[in-house]
Amino acid sequence: MQFFIKLLLLSVSAVALAGCQSTATKPSAAAVEDRSSAADGGATTASAMDGDGAFRGDALDNPSSPLSRRVIYFELDSSEVKQEDRATVSAHARYLAGNPNAAVAVEGHADERGSREYNLALGERRGNAVRQLLLAEGAAAKQLQVVSYGEEKPVTLGHDEGSWQQNRRVEIVYTSRR
Amino acid sequence: MLTRHHLLYCLLALWLPCSGAQAALTIEITEGVPGALPIAVVPFGVEGQGAPPEDIGAIIAADLKRSGRFAPLPERDLLARPHEGREVNFRDWRVLGIEGLVVGRIRAMGAGQYTVQFQLFNVFQGTQLIGYSIPTSTADMRRTAHQISDIIYEKLTGERGAFNTRIAYIAVSGKPPAQTHSLQVSDADGHNPQSILNSKQPLLSPAWSPDGTRLAYVTFENKRAQIYIQEIASGKRELIASYPGLNGAPAWSPDGTRLALTLSKDGNPEIYVMSLAARTLQRLTSNLAIDTEPVWSPDGSALVFTSDRGGRPQLYRMSANGGEAARITFEGDYNARGVFSPDGKQLAMVHGTGGQYRIALLDLKTGAVRVLSDRTLDESPSFAPNGAIIIYATNEGTRGTLTAVSVDGRVRNRLLLQEGDVREAVWSPFGPRITLQTDTKPQSSNP
Numbered sequence A: 001m002q003f004f005i006k007l008l009l010l011s012v013s014a015v016a017l018a019g020c021q022s023t024a025t026k027p028s029a030a031a032v033e034d035r036s037s038a039a040d041g042g043a044t045t046a047s048a049m050d051g052d053g054a055f056r057g058d059a060l061d062n063p064s065s066p067l068s069r070r071v072i073y074f075e076l077d078s079s080e081v082k083q084e085d086r087a088t089v090s091a092h093a094r095y096l097a098g099n100p101n102a103a104v105a106v107e108g109h110a111d112e113r114g115s116r117e118y119n120l121a122l123g124e125r126r127g128n129a130v131r132q133l134l135l136a137e138g139a140a141a142k143q144l145q146v147v148s149y150g151e152e153k154p155v156t157l158g159h160d161e162g163s164w165q166q167n168r169r170v171e172i173v174y175t176s177r178r
Numbered sequence B: 001m002l003t004r005h006h007l008l009y010c011l012l013a014l015w016l017p018c019s020g021a022q023a024a025l026t027i028e029i030t031e032g033v034p035g036a037l038p039i040a041v042v043p044f045g046v047e048g049q050g051a052p053p054e055d056i057g058a059i060i061a062a063d064l065k066r067s068g069r070f071a072p073l074p075e076r077d078l079l080a081r082p083h084e085g086r087e088v089n090f091r092d093w094r095v096l097g098i099e100g101l102v103v104g105r106i107r108a109m110g111a112g113q114y115t116v117q118f119q120l121f122n123v124f125q126g127t128q129l130i131g132y133s134i135p136t137s138t139a140d141m142r143r144t145a146h147q148i149s150d151i152i153y154e155k156l157t158g159e160r161g162a163f164n165t166r167i168a169y170i171a172v173s174g175k176p177p178a179q180t181h182s183l184q185v186s187d188a189d190g191h192n193p194q195s196i197l198n199s200k201q202p203l204l205s206p207a208w209s210p211d212g213t214r215l216a217y218v219t220f221e222n223k224r225a226q227i228y229i230q231e232i233a234s235g236k237r238e239l240i241a242s243y244p245g246l247n248g249a250p251a252w253s254p255d256g257t258r259l260a261l262t263l264s265k266d267g268n269p270e271i272y273v274m275s276l277a278a279r280t281l282q283r284l285t286s287n288l289a290i291d292t293e294p295v296w297s298p299d300g301s302a303l304v305f306t307s308d309r310g311g312r313p314q315l316y317r318m319s320a321n322g323g324e325a326a327r328i329t330f331e332g333d334y335n336a337r338g339v340f341s342p343d344g345k346q347l348a349m350v351h352g353t354g355g356q357y358r359i360a361l362l363d364l365k366t367g368a369v370r371v372l373s374d375r376t377l378d379e380s381p382s383f384a385p386n387g388a389i390i391i392y393a394t395n396e397g398t399r400g401t402l403t404a405v406s407v408d409g410r411v412r413n414r415l416l417l418q419e420g421d422v423r424e425a426v427w428s429p430f431g432p433r434i435t436l437q438t439d440t441k442p443q444s445s446n447p
Helices: A002-021 A083-098 A116-136 A161-167 B002-013 B056-067 B090-095 B141-157
Strands: A071-073 A103-109 A144-150 A169-176 B025-031 B037-041 B045-047 B070-072 B100-110 B113-122 B127-137 B166-173 B180-187 B194-199 B203-208 B214-219 B226-231 B237-241 B247-252 B258-263 B270-275 B281-283 B291-296 B302-307 B314-319 B322-327 B334-340 B346-353 B356-363 B369-371 B379-383 B389-396 B399-406 B412-417 B421-427
Touching: A071 A083, A083 A103, A083 A116, A103 A116, A116 A144, A116 A169, A116 B203, A116 B247, A116 B291, A116 B334, B037 B056, B056 B070, B056 B100, B056 B141, B100 B141, B113 B141, B127 B141, B141 B180, B166 B203, B180 B203, B180 B214, B194 B214, B203 B247, B203 B421, B214 B247, B226 B247, B226 B258, B237 B247, B237 B258, B247 B291, B258 B291, B270 B291, B291 B334, B302 B334, B314 B334, B334 B356, B334 B379, B346 B379, B356 B379, B356 B389, B389 B412, B389 B421, B412 B421
Parallel strands: A103 A144, B037 B070, B037 B100, B045 B100, B379 B421, B399 B421
Antiparallel strands: A071 A169, A103 A169, B025 B412, B100 B113, B113 B127, B166 B180, B166 B421, B180 B194, B203 B214, B214 B226, B226 B237, B247 B258, B258 B270, B270 B281, B291 B302, B302 B314, B314 B322, B334 B346, B346 B356, B356 B369, B379 B389, B389 B399, B399 B412
16 A cells, blocks of 8 residues: 555656656756865874874874965965965975875965956966976876866955955865875 | 747747746846936737736836836826827827837737737827737747837837847855855846756856857866856757866857867967867967957957966957967956957957956957946956947945946946846847737827
């Protein structure tokens, strides 16, 4: 009996679906599967403090390591990595050199000012500037994937210099740790 | 053949029983116009069984008002409500200073079918300028109203109307990092919005095919910028460009056979042209700078694009076959996203000076630049197919909105989504012209 009810429900929904399909020539919204995955946080890594306060575990998880800094900020319309950020980039380059199976996405971003496609190109240029430094300091090309999001993925939505500063950035995102 | 199909799609677009409700765009007129032609559109009479689903007279009046070329008399000020010529007493209208008069009648034929009859009069001369009756249906009635607006506009201004057209735009809701993005298509007056693509990842740069049946766009659904072409009516879509690096800024050639685009597969962003049939690529620029945002001149002979080869982003022009590029913008420290007027004589662009980004018109003959917008973060200009209006994206407080401005800068309409941001509106090409056969004969009336 239950089976019969289920069957009945199924056929009812099939009819409802068929009703929709008969309008298949309408502008139908194409569904897009979201393939984003937070690989950086995907694997759980155990880490702990020693009794003496020294950090054990993956250096990527040490909050006092320069590796904990994964965002580099830029001036307006510039792709020059500032002197103060060189140490951060170097630390990631050394980590990548020492962990040949580790890999990063180098994600370039721009603030909202100006045109969207130009900002897409600018984000790529910023990503490539960081990539060049990583390569120069020992990372291998196959460990680095530059992706530009232009102004499409702001950290914050404000229309002021404070917000724009936060949005003009490159994020180093570990897609594989070792 | 193509135009017949296009017509069919437009008809079907109006009848969507199974689609989810979309956030409607509302339009408000923010600036009036001195010198607009005083016109009266009398609410249409109704005959037969069943109330018509739309107030055709109100739609026509709103269209004409939005154009800025006409000042329709508010309905409450009407002294008489004639529905056909012999009921018109022209003195009534001359007293009010009305120069054009539109009257009409909707006849219900049953089974959702209607006939709409309308007449346009020159009030001072007391003569009929045009009169037609048009068969339509429940689903098609708004479109019929826009077609009537187009006929009236063309008769009185000598230019083709663009009321029976559509816009595509990107709607974004939510806060980072959980924003949702959708590509929507609505009528040019913001009605009847339909999502044709929804994504949790960014969408940008929609571009209409010249026949108005497809959109090219950039999507990040696979975690990087790729170009798809989607058929609007069926939702069928195809991945067009997925080279290493950027795949962006798609622009259809006027004949619809090629796509100009930006690829960085060879190291940095360059302009390419892809033949859509053979999928072959021709690289047109070769430069260490950023080259992007190609657009075709209306005759297909030239491309204008954005490049920072001179240090800052400026617009350059080159042959559609490649070769030397010549800089064409010299005013302002940032000029990008150029788009040709339909007559090819002007470019609308994002014009940045002193940290203010506005929409400006560049006269290609004289080089004169005229700023059309008045905010600080304006972008993405797009011409109506008749060249009379430019729609662009701007901000209203923290909200992204669209504004439509007449090319003379005198009329401004704001289009606001009910919630979230709306941006990157692109105006469709003209639809097929309506075939008019039944002319309502000029009728005698009281002079």
